Amino acid sequence: MEWIGAGSLLAWAWLLLGQGFFWRTDQRLPARRDPARWPSVAVVVPARDEAEVLPDSLPSLLAQKYPGRAEVFLVDDGSTDGTGAVARALAAERGGLPLTVCSPGEPEPGWTGKLWAVRHGIAQARERLAPEYLLLTDADIAHEPDSFRELVAAARSADLDLVSQMARLRVVTFWERLIVPAFVYFFGQLYPFRWVNRPGARTAAAAGGCVLLRREAAERAGIPETIRHAVIDDVTLARAVQRSGGTIWLGLADRVTSVRPYPRLAELWRMVARSAYAQLLHQPLLLVGTVAGLALVYLAPPAVLLAGAAAGEAAAAALGGAAWLVMCGTFLPMLRYYRQPPWTALLLPFTALLYLLMTMDSAVQHYRGRGAAWKGRTYGAPS
Secondary structure (H helix, E strand, C coil): CHHHHHHHHHHHHHHHHHCCCCCCCCCCCCCCCCCCCCCCEEEEEEECCCCCCHHHHHHHHHCCCCCCCEEEEEEECCCCCCHHHHHHHHHHHHCCCCEEEECCCCCCCCCCHHHHHHHHHHHHHHHHCCCCEEEEECCCEEECCCHHHHHHHHHHHCCCCEEEEEEECCCCCHHHHHHHHHHHHHHHHHCCHHHHHCCCCCCCCCCCCEEEEEHHHHHHHCCCHHHCCCCCHHHHHHHHHHHCCCCEEEEEEEEEEECCCCCCHHHHHHHHHHHHHHHCCCCHHHHHHHHHHHHHHHHHHHHHHHHHHHHCCHHHHHHHHHHHHHHHHHHHHHHHHCCCCHHHHHHHHHHHHHHHHHHHHHHHHHHCCCCCEECCEECCCCC
């Protein structure tokens, strides 16, 4: 037990100091000033069966107070719930920015549905607007009235090709409060925002709910054609921009939120499991390593503390307790960001266990031919 406790504590010492300070939440939009001329922006919204959330999100796009020219292109990706009709009705009722609703039909072989929709939306935008920037935003994302202005000002001021904000996700139900802050925390651990944002970075990532992309950078990187198969499309997009010489930035949002509810564990489970094994490149050895790593880093500290205390092994209990304490400390900034009580940091090992099981389930579903399933479509590993 002492060796396990010591290994876990060493792992946490490294995560605390050597993993890009991933646990901090201070990466927000960089310093910005208004440009002399406001560039045109095309907002591309891929939407598949999103009629339920559109009334809470689409009006926020149409109501943007943007000094330049901006238009919204909502791509109805084969919806069966009247998504397109709801979008048109909202635009007629609320007014605001021009809205184009279009449908590309079923995706061609080799394309994921979302990227097929994004391709069609970008093509429509080029025909109507020839935009300087593309804002790729999901149908469940709501923006404060100055969101476009702030994103463009940040991109212009820092000469960035891609500016992405991790939208503040909904935390209302018990399961949302347990799972969602940890989701963003784990994402930051995989892709430390500081590493993404430093000049000459090798780490690339984006948050797909809100990505402002310079059109020239998209064309230089061949987006979306070069990433058409990607299940984890946001990270893949950022890597393509970076590889083509583009500059990228990623941070937490203050004024961009997700309105999608996840009232039960089942919905959150599907959200995580649909791409977890793809994140591991569908490699069994990476899966084994990930499970072992999660167990050592997140499950071992409380287990060693309790087992050591029960067995009267004070050294083991102290090592386990110290590792658990560091773990909780690194989680506190994210809990503050999501306005959750500090004591819930103690539940992080249980939440990590759920993520471990979700990752294993993702692999099981992949080998059953049901991997990366989302809204009636299933995507296997790219050939």
